[in-house]
Amino acid sequence: MLNWQRVCLIGAVALVMSGESLAQRNLPPMQIEQLTEHVYRYGGLTNGAFVVGSQGIAVIDGQICGSNGTQWLKEQLAERFDVPVTYTILSHDHEMHICGLEVFSDTARAIAHVNAKPHIVREGRRTVVPEITFDERMRIDLGGIEVEMIYLGPTHTDNLIQVHIPAEGVLIAVDFVREGKSLAMPELRDLNIDNSIRALGYLGRMENVDIVVPGHGGITQQESFLYVRDYLQTLKDRVLEQMVAGKDIEEILEIVTMEDFSDYGWFDLWIRANVITMWEQMYHYREPTDDEGCYECDFPIGFPVGEVDKYSGP
Numbered sequence: 538m539l540n541w542q543r544v545c546l547i548g549a550v551a552l553v554m555s556g557e558s559l560a561q562r563n564l565p566p567m568q569i570e571q572l573t574e575h576v577y578r579y580g581g582l583t584n585g586a587f588v589v590g591s592q593g594i595a596v597i598d599g600q601i602c603g604s605n606g607t608q609w610l611k612e613q614l615a616e617r618f619d620v621p622v623t624y625t626i627l628s629h630d631h632e633m634h635i636c637g638l639e640v641f642s643d644t645a646r647a648i649a650h651v652n653a654k655p656h657i658v659r660e661g662r663r664t665v666v667p668e669i670t671f672d673e674r675m676r677i678d679l680g681g682i683e684v685e686m687i688y689l690g691p692t693h694t695d696n697l698i699q700v701h702i703p704a705e706g707v708l709i710a711v712d713f714v715r716e717g718k719s720l721a722m723p724e725l726r727d728l729n730i731d732n733s734i735r736a737l738g739y740l741g742r743m744e745n746v747d748i749v750v751p752g753h754g755g756i757t758q759q760e761s762f763l764y765v766r767d768y769l770q771t772l773k774d775r776v777l778e779q780m781v782a783g784k785d786i787e788e789i790l791e792i793v794t795m796e797d798f799s800d801y802g803w804f805d806l807w808i809r810a811n812v813i814t815m816w817e818q819m820y821h822y823r824e825p826t827d828d829e830g831c832y833e834c835d836f837p838i839g840f841p842v843g844e845v846d847k848y849s850g851p
């Protein structure tokens with residue numbers, strides 16, 4: 538090997554190693570926590586879970602790309618249990634939650650909602666392409682313990698599923714709630730508002746749920762669904778009220794402060810983007826009642842500036 542080639546190779550290896558160690562240094566350490574007889578939570582930056590039956594293991598979600606966390610789990614499972622991983626379950630298509638699940642493909646079949654697959658393929662997610670898809674509900678038996686997957690319609694993405702282990706009262710609810718009373722997400726860009734409000738109400742009252750495992754942060758209880766539902770309903774009502782009153786987004790950011798929800802986790806960091814993205818959702822949701830007024834005032838996105846005749850065009 539020529540000297541310059543050797544230098545380039547060493548440089549490339551050093552770059553890869555420093556990239557990996559940087560990712561690992563900034564991430565919380567990987568941990569496994571047994572929640573019930575058959576159900577475990579695992580993860581570092583994000584929460585995954587696994588369910589161990591007498592015939593096999595189902596792993597719910599991978600870890601963030603670059604963390605090597607999914608491979609770490611594979612090694613831990615091989616050391617701790619003498620049954621294979623027979624299923625991987627993808628909560629939804631967001632890469633942060635599913636990276637690396639292909640490491641289980643030697644023994645496992647991957648399950649996701651039918652809408653997840655096109656996102657995974659189109660966006661080139663670094664994970665397994667689901668082999669089994671379902672629409673409304675699906676149940677698997679791991680030997681002595683059953684896992685039910687439930688789709689409640691479009692909520693956070695059009696393919697988020699809930700994973701329920703009814704016999705042990707565990708619900709894995711990724712990216713829909715956080716621990717205690719908290720905003721769920723930084724912004725509402727890909728949230729179906731009305732169906733989320735319905736689904737959150739359903740999950741808040743669902744039977745056989747003692748422990749809720751969110752995708753981020755500590756475990757929580759069912760009340761968290763109702764806290765998020767109440768917040769979303771109130772934010773929607775208040776933003777709509779101001780839009781109907783003719784306020785623009787800058788005015789709405791001043792008026793809709795949501796101060797009465799300021800005890801929610803992540804409020805200070807996320808409220809501004811939550812209001813803006815709720816406004817954007819409501820912009821698509823409603824048709825303003827106007828007379829011959831300023832059309833581009835009601836529909837500010839994409840129209841030319843200046844007088845526009847609503848019925849005849851510019």
Ligand SMILES: [Zn+2]
Nearest residue numbers: 629631693712
């Ligand atoms: Zn997500």
